[in-house]
Amino acid sequence: MLSQERIEKQSQLNQDTIHTFEAIVGKSWPIVQAIDFARNISKSTYNVLLNGESGTGKEIFAQAIHHDYCPGGPFVALNCASIPRNLIESELFGYEGGAFTGANKNGQPGKIEAANGGTLFLDEIGDMPLEVQPVLLRVLEDKRVVRINSSKYTTVNFRLIAATNQNLFQMVQEKTFRSDLYFRLSVLAIDIPSLRDRGKDILLLAHHFLDQISREIQCEPPKLSFEVYKALVEYTWPGNIRQLKNAMVYAVFKAKNGILNIGDLPNEIKHRQTTVSVTQNNDPLPLRDIQKEAIMHALCKNKNKDEAARELGLSKSTLYRKIKEYGLK
Template sequence: MLFLNSTIEMILDNVNDAVCIVDKNCITRIWNKRAEEIHGVTKDKVLGRPITDFFPTALLPKVIREKRPYVDVYNSPKEDSHNIITARPLYSGNELIGGISCDRDISELIKLTALLDKTKLGLKVLEEEITALSENRFSFDRIVGHNIAFREIVNLCKNISKSNINIIITGESGTGKEVFARAIHIESRRKGHFIPINCSAIPEELMESELFGYEGGAFTGALRKGKVGKFELAHEGTLFLDEIGDMPLSMQPKILRVLEDGMITKVGGTKSVKVDVRVVAATNKDLKKMMKDGLFRKDLYYRLNSILIKLPPLRERKEDIPDLINEFIEHFCITYRSNIPEIPSQVMDALVNYEWEGNIRELKNIIERIVILVKNNKSEKIDIDFLPRSIIESNKERIKCEEEILDLNHIIHRAEKEAIINAMKISKGNKAKAAKLLNIPRSTLYFKLDKHKLTCCAGK
């Protein structure tokens, strides 16, 4: 099979990335000069042979098997070799004909990381640089999900991002409220910063100074130079009021005033300052119920609630779970410098069918744990035992229930029991009438009552 002509091969030999192209059987067809330099394998040895003969953990076979791309993921094709790789399937029309990968060598960067680790200098910065190669975490493009209702929410948020209206985002804990708030800020193209504040984490007596700042010496323990508040920091940007349901009642009218006239006054100050701030609030509480109970001001609610965004829990968008799992695995494999493991169908089914009460946050934490276990056990796939006990037990219970639903003996047993209960109710406990309704001898009814432990139905 002819993949490329000599001119294109010559061009590929002059690019800075290692380029490998295989056919659909994973036989190597193109291997440029940079690939020879990075991997230490000459073209004459690798061409015409399976790529796995030289690199058992190569990503291209996985790309061809799954028919999906992997973009900027960590890969270690052999010991002491560290790459950031992008690999994609190749098609001719609708026919899969092979795959292509482009590697960037980061081995020297990894060695430098180890050196800095020993000297305790700069390690955190370097790790962040490696991680940054594969993510722009907060744009709408990075929000994963194909669920129809979820995509409608994403599109709505995109459409309202460039306006100045205030927004309330609701949803269970862990559904991604801050992720959406940050994406709205990025899409808005506002000049200022995104400033988050968790209303539940700040004591009531400090809330005003945190939001509006204070003048030097305004109270005991205050900084001599004073402090800039969150509203001022968010000038020409976005202020994210997380857990707005925990905002103290005493602070709510002050927030309302800023939303209405855009003026703030620092604690201990007399001068008002004009700020241009777009407010996005979030909560997992029922604000309407809180209003009825007198715990949240109606005027503040309706001032904030120009647009209400309700994020669905993860259990209502199960079709998105495999994509989220792959996204988190790729992320943490870069973080922990581990090859992407295989996910057996048994493991994927267990993860997809779990209830995920902690939603996306819980899923992300579990995937991080799995990647660490895979690396520590030097495994090439995710073993079912790498999952938390709660997920394993839930999976066993689900399988048992599914088996019972299809078990004919179980179905007959349940139907017989329900029929006897109904007959005893209709006959008001009269066994003779119940037996006649069921068209069975009275002695058989006695036997079945005992069999199903229905003595509570016994009457006359």
């Protein structure tokens, strides 16, 4: 396939999966702050740096910013950690024919040219080799790119969004990341919060994924037992939203009779460390709130209070007492 066709196909593919801000599920204070800031800066042309642990939703944010910035333009992503270091340069800048063994004899444009008129998303920017960093910086400053093995400059107009789960500032101090590139990239830095710091969003997202997966496999979403609510909120989620989503996929297939019990969660979550305090979060979620939420959920989903009590593992009288205590109807 011709290079131009390949780029267009790639752009189309990317367009198909572009998320918007509306697709970012979350109501907790840290995520609302991050979304507000991202919305504010989305229409500008400044570079953006997304900081956050793995699986927190950095790519979703990059897509949402792109969608607000130039919905018709290409969104071109390159993960600096997943391609061999010696190929990053040719992937980014492209090359003219015969640049290296195994290269396309007609040459190939790089991701920067492909992102012309749109957004270049550089994921895991901390893995960008030190020797490539000054070349990228030059392109950002000049908005011109020259392919490897060529002397012809092409003007490019793109917006860069970079993402990292490493501490770039510390890398600068350790001299493993160039300070000039860091300052250029971090003009608008957005911290994407970890799931454990997002309080009630854990349950919101769990329900969101349960509904989504159940729709896909055409079944009713299972109801959660109180123990499951508690386990989900108390777990520390090192893999963040990606891990929660995977756990919900597993749980949907394990759940029996429409109820998701603690045994239906992946091992690492059901055997969690109970010492973790959810009140360390910015958005604290005390057990009282979890219980209230679990009861509200059970009352909505079940036909009557008997069934709700059974699902929650509570006696009928305890459920009535709790309904009164929490002022529920």
